[in-house]
Amino acid sequence: MSKPLLRVEDLHTRFDTDRGTVHAVDGTSFTVDRGEIVGVLGESGSGKSVTARSICRLEDPGRIAGGTIEFEGIELTTAEESTLRRLRGNEISMVFQDPTETLNPVFPVGEQIAEAVRIHETNDRQRLLDFLGVPPFRDRSAWADARERAVELLGQMDIPSPKSRSTAFPHEFSGGLRQRAVLAVALASEPSLLIADEPTTALDTTTQADILRRLRSLRDERDVGILLITHDIGVIAQTCDRVIVLYGGQVMEAGPVERVLTDPAHPYTRSLLACSVRNTDSGERIHSAQGRPPDPVDGHEGCPFADRCRHTTAACREGPIPTTERSSEHRLSCLEAPLPATRESSPQRVSPTPDGGTTE
Amino acid sequence: MIEPDRDAFEPPSDTPVVELRGVSKSFSVRNSVLERLSGSDSSAKAVCDVSLVVHPCETVGLVGESGCGKSTLAKLVTGQLTPDRGQVRLDGTRVGGVSDRSAGQCRRIGVVFQHAGESFDPRWPVGRSLSEARHDADMGSENERGLGDIEQLLCSVDLGPEIADRYPRELSGGQIQRVALARALAHNPDVIVLDEPVSGLDVATQATILDLLADLQQRFGIGYLFISHDLAVVQYLADRIAVMYAGEVVEVGPADGLFGDPNHPYTEALLQAIPSPDPGVAPPTPLDGDPPDPTDRPTGCPFHPRCPAATTECAERHPEFETVEGARVRCFHAPEATGECEEDRSYQPNRSTRSSRIHD
Numbered sequence: 001m002s003k004p005l006l007r008v009e010d011l012h013t014r015f016d017t018d019r020g021t022v023h024a025v026d027g028t029s030f031t032v033d034r035g036e037i038v039g040v041l042g043e044s045g046s047g048k049s050v051t052a053r054s055i056c057r058l059e060d061p062g063r064i065a066g067g068t069i070e071f072e073g074i075e076l077t078t079a080e081e082s083t084l085r086r087l088r089g090n091e092i093s094m095v096f097q098d099p100t101e102t103l104n105p106v107f108p109v110g111e112q113i114a115e116a117v118r119i120h121e122t123n124d125r126q127r128l129l130d131f132l133g134v135p136p137f138r139d140r141s142a143w144a145d146a147r148e149r150a151v152e153l154l155g156q157m158d159i160p161s162p163k164s165r166s167t168a169f170p171h172e173f174s175g176g177l178r179q180r181a182v183l184a185v186a187l188a189s190e191p192s193l194l195i196a197d198e199p200t201t202a203l204d205t206t207t208q209a210d211i212l213r214r215l216r217s218l219r220d221e222r223d224v225g226i227l228l229i230t231h232d233i234g235v236i237a238q239t240c241d242r243v244i245v246l247y248g249g250q251v252m253e254a255g256p257v258e259r260v261l262t263d264p265a266h267p268y269t270r271s272l273l274a275c276s277v278r279n280t281d282s283g284e285r286i287h288s289a290q291g292r293p294p295d296p297v298d299g300h301e302g303c304p305f306a307d308r309c310r311h312t313t314a315a316c317r318e319g320p321i322p323t324t325e326r327s328s329e330h331r332l333s334c335l336e337a338p339l340p341a342t343r344e345s346s347p348q349r350v351s352p353t354p355d356g357g358t359t360e
Numbered sequence: 361m362i363e364p365d366r367d368a369f370e371p372p373s374d375t376p377v378v379e380l381r382g383v384s385k386s387f388s389v390r391n392s393v394l395e396r397l398s399g400s401d402s403s404a405k406a407v408c409d410v411s412l413v414v415h416p417c418e419t420v421g422l423v424g425e426s427g428c429g430k431s432t433l434a435k436l437v438t439g440q441l442t443p444d445r446g447q448v449r450l451d452g453t454r455v456g457g458v459s460d461r462s463a464g465q466c467r468r469i470g471v472v473f474q475h476a477g478e479s480f481d482p483r484w485p486v487g488r489s490l491s492e493a494r495h496d497a498d499m500g501s502e503n504e505r506g507l508g509d510i511e512q513l514l515c516s517v518d519l520g521p522e523i524a525d526r527y528p529r530e531l532s533g534g535q536i537q538r539v540a541l542a543r544a545l546a547h548n549p550d551v552i553v554l555d556e557p558v559s560g561l562d563v564a565t566q567a568t569i570l571d572l573l574a575d576l577q578q579r580f581g582i583g584y585l586f587i588s589h590d591l592a593v594v595q596y597l598a599d600r601i602a603v604m605y606a607g608e609v610v611e612v613g614p615a616d617g618l619f620g621d622p623n624h625p626y627t628e629a630l631l632q633a634i635p636s637p638d639p640g641v642a643p644p645t646p647l648d649g650d651p652p653d654p655t656d657r658p659t660g661c662p663f664h665p666r667c668p669a670a671t672t673e674c675a676e677r678h679p680e681f682e683t684v685e686g687a688r689v690r691c692f693h694a695p696e697a698t699g700e701c702e703e704d705r706s707y708q709p710n711r712s713t714r715s716s717r718i719h720d
Contacts, residue, residue, distance in 0.1 A: 044533060044562045160650070174650065175426050201560060204425045204589040205633040209646035212635070216643065231562035234592075234635030238643040257639045275567035278592045278637050285574070286567040286596070 003073065004031040005225040006055065006193055011067035013047075013054045013249075023299035024050040024062060026249035034192065037219050037226040039240035039257070041233065041272065045293050047249035048229045052195045055227070056094055057084050071193065090120050093186035097198040099178035102185075103170040109181045110166025113150035113188055118143060120189035153184040157214070176207035183214065194218065197229045212239045233276050237261050242329070245269050248294050248304025251323075255330030265326055265337050268305045303334070311336040375452050376413035377468060377550045377583055378437055383446030384408050385432055404654035406432040408607040409446070414551050417577060419584040421598030421615065423591055423630065425651050429607040430587045431474065434553045437585060438471050470544030470552040470582075477536045480528040486539045487524025490514075493546035513542045516579075517572060534565035538572065545576070551583040558593055570597055591634055595619050603627045606652050606662035613687025623689040625667050661691070669693045 013025035025047045032038045040048045053059050055069055057076055069076040071092065074083065096102050104112060121142075147166070154162035157180040170178055179199060186194060196215065200208040216239060218224045228240060236243050236257060243260050245253040245268065253266040264270045275286055294304050302317040303309070309316070313336065321333045386403040407429045414420050414437075422430050435441040436448055439458035447454050450468055455461050473479040480489050490510045511521040517538040528536060537557060544552050557573070558566045574597065576582060588594050594601060595615055602612040603626060611624040622628045629647040636644075649666040652658055658665055664674035671692070679690045 042562075043564045176650070205591060205630060206425055206647045209633040209635070209644040212643065213646055232635070233563065233637045237637050237639040238635040238641075261637065261639050272563060273637070275564050276637055277563075277566065277570065277590075277596045278634070286571055 004033045005072060006032040006227075007068075007070040008051075008055065009068045009070070011051065011054060011069060012065040013050050013059050013062050014065045015062040017297070020297040021299075022062075022296045024249055024296060025054060026296075026299055026304075027067070028244075028246065028249065028251050029067075030244050030251065030254060032193065032225045032227050034225050035219055035223040036241045037215060037228055037239055039236040039243040040227065040229045040246055041231065041236055041243055042246035043231060043272075043293055045296070046246045047296075048231075048246055049197055050249075051246070052094070052197050052227065052229055055195060056088055056092055089116065089191070090189045091191055092193045092195065093189070093191040095179075095182055095186050095194065095196045095199045098202050099175065099182045100170065100202075102182050103178060105170055108167045108169055109173065110147060110150045110154065110168075113153055113166070113181065113185050114143065114146040116185045116188040117146040117149045117153075121146075149188070150184070153188060154181065156187075157181070157184050159184075175203050176210060179203060179207070179211055180214070183211070187218070190222070191224065193225045193227070195227045195229075198231070199228070200235060201230070201232070208235070215239060233261065233273060234278060245272070248300055249296065250300075250304055250321075251331070251333060252305065253330075253332050253334075255326070259327070259330050265330070265332050266334050267309045267311055267336070271308075309336075376415050376449075377451060378412075378414040378585070379447075379449040379452070380410055380412045380433075380436065381447040381449065382409050382411055383433075383436055383443040383448060384410075385429075385436060385441060385443050405607050405657060406654060407436065407443075410604075410607075410609050411446075412602055412609065412612070414583045414585050416550055416583050417581045418600065419577065419586055419598045421594035421601040422585060422587045422604060423589060423594050423601060424604035425630075426589060427651055427654070428604045429654075430589075430604055431555055432607075433604070434471075434555050434585065434587055437551075438469055438553055439466070467547045468550045470547065470549030472537075472540045472544050472552060472554045472557050474555040476540035476557075477528055477531075477533070479540060480536070482528055485525050485527055486531070486536075490524065490539070490543055490546060493543045496547065513546055514539075516545060516576070517542045518568075532565075533561050534569060537561065537565075537569055541569075541572070541576070545580070548580075549582060551585060553585045553587070555587045556589070557586070559588065559590060566593070573597060591619070591630055603630065606657060607654065608662060608690065610663065610691070611687060611689045613685075613689075617685060617687055621685070623684045623687055623694045624663075624691045625669050625693065626663050629666075 008031070009029050011025050011028045012023065015022040015024055028047070028051055030038065040051065042048050050059065050062065054064060055076070057079070064077050067077070071087065074087070076084070076087075103109065151162045151166050154166055159165050159177055159180055170181070173181060199215075200211050203211065212235060215226055215228065219226055228235070230236060240257050242255065243257050244251055245260065245266065247268050252268045253260055253264065260269060261273065264273060277286060294300060294307060302319065303321045306312045306316040315335050321335055323331050323333050324337065326332050326337070384405070385407040386405045388403045410433060412420065412433075422433065424430050432441065436443050439448070439455065439461055442457040449455065450465050455465055458466060480486060487510050490513055494510065494513070510524050514521055514523055519535065519538050519542070523531070523535065523539065531539065554573070558569050561569065570593065573584065577584065584597070586594060586598055598615045600613065601615050601618050602609045603618075603624065604610070605626050611618065611622070611627050618627060619631065622631055633644045633646060647666060652662055652665070658675070660676050661667070661670070661674045661679050664670040667674065673692055679692050681688045681690050682694055684694050
């Protein structure tokens, strides 16, 4: 088997605060391959965004306290800043939640895309000359090319009349157009890994469907690996190949979407599915999970979900929870699994085979 | 004390608290001297001829893409804007903007703004913001619901009294939404306008907020005008739903019927765009095209450029409301219309006075 595009192994990202050390990411492991969309599902505060930022090494003011992030054979946790600069935006691109805040309000959209194109194709020295704007050294033709490329990218994103739109400012775009423009910026350098942090949360359902279709076509046509962070189960179900359920900075359950969403094995995944409005009929009360997410200060002893779980035993609160393999690729961190079925699903009993690795 | 039962919901035969009669609102976008001199009509028509009623204890869902005029309509209800044409009526009395309304009339409507976090003064502890709202309310009315002090207000939205000393930035998304709701409750409103109250919250928090809204409605008999672009959320909470497109209401009817069997192609397109949480279902098909430019609205039916069923008739004539199985729909292709209908009365409220309303 070939090496995955991205391999995150036992990642720990911590923030030192006045109240103590916040263990935002607490031993997360997963992989992303080319041509697949991996979803990261979890409540707010479960460490989804910090995981994404750690991959880009934008974890500051936090710090990576342990673990490895391997991208195309390069170890990112110890990489030089210059290496990271080369990778960020070039090989790894990121799309954030709010397109309004991602784009600079005082520059035309086309200019911003051209900048992304230009930055990624020039070396540092030329960039400095461009910045200083010294006439004989400023590479004007390259800028003109970059602008043309920007128009081409806008066209690829199906933005109507890309030529005239490229001179428009972000506030003249609708939310969906803006997010498409942000995608154009992210794709300017043809990255092999795209990290999309809640790309559709601020958008309408119709626009969301369009952006998700674009992500799927990126996967199918350009063989891009995508890490899609969201709390919307519908988005995960319709877009992703595999899903990772995060809670308290730890992977609760990971596996193919069909398995995890139709036959969830972890109590946390079950409670997440149960509290989705889409699974609830009108008039019926939504089964919201009791309690609040755990305080991430000073980390967790045992399972982070223990305080809210119905199946908690004394063992859950003690040592680290081993990761078990329920079936191929379907991993689970729960001592009590397999749990009794809560709905019509009948989980087939697969004997747990501890893979030797633990979450701590 | 009579409590409405959500399961056996019957439209109350009360006077509507809020009634919109054929309201229109346009914004002038003329910016150059030349345009001003030529006097060409380039105003953006945000809301066109909308009629809508909200009764006590009733939830009216308002759905549509961003830019379709949902928030403008909400501002017309709250009095932040005044309509160009048409009437806004509170308890059957025609009212103007906020400055023209009496304290008692202002008190009738509570508002939860779109970005709850940004609607609080960042330099005030939330308790101070609440007591300000409370104090303003005391001018106009006596303390009817026993929500006199801040502690009780916070308690009614399931928050502890210690929250009062916190600053908005110290609260999580769900907490700030609860505080915003508490502030809206501070002056005992009859209707609360909820502008996207749960968008941007994760599923678990969203579930708790929706449950809370349902509880508060049962306890206080408040009507909601619930604005959202997430149809699943609206479907869960609303009794009636109005679908807006390009400033017009294109379909209005009982929630169950509208979602089960949509009559307008736009409603259908919105429903199809909801991603299903079941990975086995095919991904949603996005609606092609963009909503029309409000300064340059298409002739005839505003939806015809994007409508799969559009004919030449749709481009030429503007459809009027027709009644189809309890719903009112503006489409030439609506199935088996039972007759023309002039005014927005899904049910005919009798002309009883406000004193018939029951407070607890």
